[in-house]
Amino acid sequence: MELDETKLSEFLEHFEKVKWEVANFPGCFGMKLLRDKNDDCVIFTYSQWKNNESLNNYRESELFKTLWPTIKPWFRKKAEAWSVLEYFDGFSK
Numbered sequence: 001m002e003l004d005e006t007k008l009s010e011f012l013e014h015f016e017k018v019k020w021e022v023a024n025f026p027g028c029f030g031m032k033l034l035r036d037k038n039d040d041c042v043i044f045t046y047s048q049w050k051n052n053e054s055l056n057n058y059r060e061s062e063l064f065k066t067l068w069p070t071i072k073p074w075f076r077k078k079a080e081a082w083s084v085l086e087y088f089d090g091f092s093k
Helices: 005-023 052-059 062-074
Strands: 028-035 043-049 075-077
Touching: 005 028, 005 043, 005 062, 043 052, 052 062, 062 075
Parallel strands: none
Antiparallel strands: 028 043
């Protein structure tokens, strides 16, 4: 996500209020918020889900239906999302 510079603080404050609701949503194994080192307004959320059904349940939930319309106007560019499969994990040795 690329946030409007004037909305970055507001986004981070809002994130603090909802982060555990998302991270503890049924089927979510956890979530991280990452920021680009060179542009504070470039934000990534990284989450792991039990399966596609769990992720879709979140996307259709009341939580998402209130969260997304709140943050969407704060973007300076259209948000992108990917679902990926893990190929290699060099962190868990």
